[in-house]
Amino acid sequence: MATPYNGRLTSLSHGGGCGCKIAPGILSDILKASPMRNLPTALLAGNDNNEDAAVYQINEHQAIVATTDFFMPIVDDPFEFGRIAATNAISDIYAMGAQPLFALALLGMPIQVLPLEVIQQVTAGGESVCNDAGIMIAGGHSIDTVEPIYGLVAIGIVDPKKLKRNNGAQVGDSIILSKPLGVGILSAALKKGVLSDAGYQEMIDLTTKLNRPGITLSKLEGVHALTDVTGFGLAGHLLEMARGSNLKAQIQWDAIPMLQEAVEHVKADIFTGASTRNWAGYGNEIALAKNIELWQQNLLTDPQTSGGLLISCAPEQEAEVLSILKLGDFSNAQKIGQFEAGSGVSIN
Structure with missing residues (x-):
């Protein structure tokens, strides 16, 4: 029997946002x-x-x-769910340094459970973000599912000489993060009913902020590698960059921007199951300082739905990269470490 709709989209799904991703170890297999x-x-x-x-x-x-990117609800408001899912999908285009062209919608909804107007609000939210990005939803596909699912296929274009991959980091490069960590923890707090109104608004603002600066950053020769932080958390996506570049990512804990309310909740043992799955998948390649506690580990592996850009750039271009991000309203952007000879990720 289908779960009745009680006005909370998140009650219809077993997970939400990028926390729905298959664990990295299983995906690899x-x-x-x-x-x-x-x-x-x-x-x-x-x-x-x-x-x-x-x-x-x-x-x-x-x-x-x-x-393409799609997932189950991370929030209960259908319009905001649509906005978040669309922003997250388009982010992968920006993370390659490309200009979005158009999108196709991916929609799976429990038709016998959700009112038609709720589903319409989800798609309207997605369309609003595409409009902000200057693109249209040109088509798509829909099915009747047990849990609500929404996302996009996003298509973009880039000059091959300006393409930014996640494996081009160089020794001595500065590592810059454009958005603070903690969105997954806020989503867990929301499900438990302990997220503040201010925390909820902060979560919405961050997850619907388009990673547009990726286009400008792609034009800088000193930007050597680019990706975005999503379901595998900061540690996981840093590890992908380190592996691809055959280098070691040396990170300073105190430099990492993070949401203060997320810190409070994770210290109270509120976090997503995806954090634990992420650590199980790649924790053997992450070197933590002896004074790093479990709550800090759970922040490093926290799945970021529509997270920030992770940038590897020459030290002499660091100031320009930060300036581009600040002008793009990424006020929390910070240098969090550098790439060195070696392998894996080290957190000091």
Whole structure:
């Protein structure tokens, strides 16, 4: 029997936002069963190193960037759910340094449970974000599901010479994070009914902020690698950059921007199950200082729905990168560490 709708979208799903992602260890095992073979040279980015999007070159100056992202509700407001899901999907285009072109909607809804007007609000939220990004939803696909699901296929375009991948970091590069951590923890607090009104608004503001500066950052030669922080948490996405670049990410805990209410909740043992799954998947490659506590570990692995950009740039370009982010209203952007010779991620 279907769960009746009580006005709370999150009550209809077993997880929410990017916390729904399959755990990194399991995902790795799944992908090993179907390795990509005989790749054309025109495919500039694919499954290798968990890139944010696939990139296919069509001529000397243009490459198509394609990505998809969808998940179950992270908030109860259907319009905001649609906005968050759309922002998160388009973020992967910006994270490659590309310009979004158009999107296709992915919609799965329990038709016998949710009122039609609620579903309409979800799609309207997605459309509003696409409008802000200057693109249209040109089509899509919908199915009748047990749990509500919404997201986009996002298509963009980039000059191959300006494409930013997550594996180009260089020794000595500064590591910059554009949004504070803690969105997953706030979502857990929301489900438990202990999130403040201010914390809720902060969560909405962050998860619906488009990572537009990625386009400008792609034009800087000193920006060597770019990605966004989503379901695998800061530690997981840093590890992807480190692995791909054959380097070690050295991070200073005190430099990491984080949401103060999220810190309060995680200290009270409120966090998502995805944090634990993330650590189980890659924790053996993360070196934590002896004084790092469990709550700090749970922040490092906290799944970030529509999280910030993670940037590796030459030290001499650090000030310009931060200026671009601040002008783009990413006031929390900070340098959090640097890349060094070695492997893995180290948190001091």
